[in-house]
Amino acid sequence: MRHVRTRPWSPWGLLLSLLCSSCLGSPSPATTPEDRAGSQGLRFRLAGFPRKPFEGRVEIQRAGEWGTICDDDFTLQAAHVLCRELGFTEATGWTHSAKYGPGTGRIWLDNLSCSGTEQSVTECASRGWGNSDCTHDEDAGVICKDQRLPGFSDSNVIEVEQHLQVEEVRLRPAVGRGRRPLPVTEGLVEVRLPDGWSQLCDKGWSAQNSHVVCGMLGFPSEKRVNTAFYRLLAQRQQHSFGLHGVACVGTEAHLSLCSLEFYRANDTTRCPGGAPAVVSCVPGPLYAASSGQKKHQQSKPQGETRVRLKGGAHPGEGRVEVLKASTWGTVCDRKWDLQAASVVCRELGFGSAREALSGARMGQGMGAIHLSEVRCSGQEPSLWKCPHKNITAEDCSHSHDAGVRCNLPYTGVETKIRLSGGRSRHEGRVEVQIGGPGSLRWGLICGDDWGTLEAMVACRQLGLGYANHGLQETWYWDSGNTTEVVMSGVRCTGSELSLDQCAHHSTHIACKRTGTRFTAGVICSETASDLLLHSALVQETAYIEDRPLHMLYCAAEENCLARSARSANWPYGHRRLLRFSSQIHNLGRADFRPKAGRHSWVWHECHGHYHSMDIFTHYDILTPNGTKVAEGHKASFCLEDTECQEDVSKRYECANFGEQGITVGCWDLYRHDIDCQWIDITDVKPGNYILQVVINPNFEVAESDFTNNAMKCNCKYDGHRIWVHNCHIGDAFSEEANRRFERYPGQTSNQIV
Known part of the structure; x- marks a missing residue:
């Protein structure tokens, strides 16, 4: 046996062995089982403002030091875990930036x-x-369900911030005791504190401070005020000052984010030599309070806006879309924050942003994504003035479309309408308040011609979102003694803020059917569908077919041919058909369901399934001046999910008397080779025309946006062949591009550029 000689360890050898063991991957202290065994030693709290008690920036105390969480890769699942750590049952949302x-x-x-x-x-x-490459501009927050875990003691985990916060701001008119028009645009600035409303000392008050206050109150900008008049008035009044030393940069979305100081309870001298701060705001076009302001705004030269909001349930909210190269597109939500959202809101005539939305919270757009990584300071006049990154198709998807919720002026329109007799606060018979001071009374609306567009305005005025149904006949329980019909002939475009902005009979009430049963009712919803036709597919699949009459008996039965087909020499001859595929997407936030119940669906032997809607689309051939020369007579439709996005499952199918509809994120495809998917152009003369397809033309089913339901194409027909080009959704182009489309002189040759 060979003897092995051992050497004693030297200090340098011991150090070298420790270093080598570290190189070979020994566990670091951050991942030891003791540290991962639970939240012992960690404390959690919600911080930041403005916020409610169950929401805020998440802060964790570890090793005696408080810190935050970066929003990179943050999800709702992480929010669930953190809300349980904070003592709530679950999370309802999370915030970024x-x-x-x-x-x-x-x-x-x-x-x-x-x-x-x-x-x-x-x-x-x-x-x-502690390992992060983020800044505090990326701090994550959570919104928890306002429900506590049983037996949870929040004193051990959540630290309640004891310092005062500014949560609500208002303008109080200093003069005029009569009934003042809303919104209030000028007055003393007051903030709500625990002991009531208090004024702000105007020492050091700046235009930047006024800009922030006006933004919070829903106004895009401020103007100079006659401070000498208000100082003279202040000498005759007593005031309760609560704040002083307010210093805003002007880009803050809330007064709480400005530097400010609260007076202490024992301060006997408050605002010496000063007066209450006064602010005068300029309302946006939608909220101009007087005819003088409206005239002033209308006299300014207005160029076409390059930003718009789509898909929102309430005014001042929606998916952000921008105009580039005469085409509307969306904005990617990367680095989307309150500063960028506030620039959008003020550009559109609202106040600062209340919320910057990510993850297509206002529904997905379709088409181009124009901007990404928009970084605004908050002082830019337009989103296009902010630094941004031009985007390619691989950089972002429509599941990351950015949205906003803006601060709006208080107009009080929701106090002039109410619902009665419904099973929930979202439905009922519509009652409106009319009359002047001293003679106000509630009354009903005649149900004649009441439809989806009118119901949309009523739900918007109520603050209840979209309209699911507009009811001309109601069976709601009469919970009060309101029986008088005070409004009739109501006709809305769907964009009005209140019913009194719609056309209606002035003083004379004309109602064909009397009784409370035949008065207007609504069913409102916070979400709605939004249908959009895939215009490129129409252009790619359009062609002409001369189809023999003996193959068109079923189509004739469904009235899918032009009138002249009735006098044709059946079964000899043929009809000339313009055929194309139609792919209809639901990009909204609720499934599109037929208005009629299953008991009223009609069986069609030719197609072998039930049809749930009599009129779902119109197919028309128009002359350049809009005269209809041919139309598609598709009798009715069966709605189903043909295909869906990767993470969406099909829910509706026509076979076996199945449920019908179009799921959010899915589309219904009507192939060019099925019966009635055509326009009979046998009698159309050669020339230049417009092909028009309109979805849900009679507004039978409520949608979040009806402006994108029409699609138009230029087409040239030479008597033998047809060329279809320039297909687009009705609101996809700029106003100037649409005017060029309507003035299009037609093709002089078959070369489509």
Whole structure:
């Protein structure tokens, strides 16, 4: 046996062995079982403002130091885990980009990934404690369900901030005791504190302060005020000052984000030599309070806006779309924050942004995505003035479309309408308030001609979102003694803010059917569908077919041919058909369901399934001046999910008397080779025409947006062949591009450029 000689360890050898063991991957202290065994030693709290008690920026105390969480890869599942750590049952949402203000100190967690079932945030994957490449502008927040876990004691976990916060601001008119028109645009600035409303000391008050206050109150800008008049008036009045030293930069979305100081309870001298701060705001076009302001705004030269909101349930909210190269497109939500959202809101005539929305919260757009990584300071006059990144198709998808919710002026229109007799607050018979001071009374609306567009305005005025149904006949329980019909002949375009802005009979009430049963009613919903036709597919699949009459008996039975087909020499001869495929997407936030119940669906032997809608689309051939020369007579439709996006499952199918509809994220495809998917152009003379397809033309089913339901194409027909080009959705082009389309002189040759 060979003897092995051992050497004693030297200090340098011991150090080298420790270094080598570290190189070979020994576990770091951040991942030891003791640290991952639970949340012992960690404390959690909600911070930031403005916020409610169950929402805020998430802060974690570790090793005696408070820090935040980065929003990179943050999901609703992570929010569920954190809300349970905070003592709530679950999360209802989460926020990014420091919505509740940037935190301070360490950023404890980054790239947090949870499944949602973890008992502790320490069980979730992350980059490790304190390892982050984020800034506090990316702090994550959570919105928890306002329901506590049984037996949870919040004193051990949530630290309630004891300092005062500014949560509500208003303007109080200093003069005029009579009934003043709303919204109030000028007055003393007051903030709500725990002991009531208080004024702000005007020492050091700046235009930037006024800009922030006006933005909070729903106004895009401010104007100079006659301070000498208000100082003279202040000498005759007593005031309660609560704030002083307000210093805003002008880009803040809320007064709480400005530097300010509260008076202490024992301060005997408040605002010495000063007076209450006074602000005068300029309303946007929708809220001009007087005819003088309207005339002033109308006299300004107005260019076409390059930003718009689509798909919102309420005024001042929606998916952000921008105009580029005469085509509307969306904005990617990367780095989307309150500053960028506020620029959009003020550009559109609203106040600062109340919320910057990501993840297509207002529905997905279709077509181009024009902008990404928009970084605004908040002072830009337009979103296009902000630094941004031009985008390619691979950079972002419509599931990341950005949206906004803007601050709006208080107009009080919701106090002049109410619902009665419904099973919930979202439905009932519509009652409106009419009359002047001293003679106000409630009354009903005649149900004649009441439809979806009128119901949309009523639900908007009520603040209840979209209209599911507009009812001309109601069976609601009469909960009060309101029986008088005070409004009739109501006709709305659907864009009005209140019913009194719609056309209606002035003083004379004309109603064909009397009785409370035949008065207007509504069923409102916070979500709605939004149908959109795939215009490129129409252009790609359009062609002419000469189809023999003996193959068209079924189509004739469904009235899918022109009138002249009745006098044709059946079964000899043929009809000339313009055929094309129609792919209809639901990009809204609710499924599109037929208005009629299953008991009234009609069986069609030719197609072998039930049809749920008599009129779902119109197919028309128009002359350049809009005269109809041919139309498609598709009798009715069966609605189903033909295909869906990757993460969406089909829910509706026509076979076996199945449920019908179009799921959000799915589309219904009518191929060019099925019966009645055509326009009979046998009698159309050669020339230049417009092909028009309109979805849901009679507004039978409510949608969040009807302006994108029409599609138009230029087409040239030479008597033998047809060329279809320039197909687009009705609101996809700029106003100037639409005018060029309507003035299009037609093709002189078959070369389509």
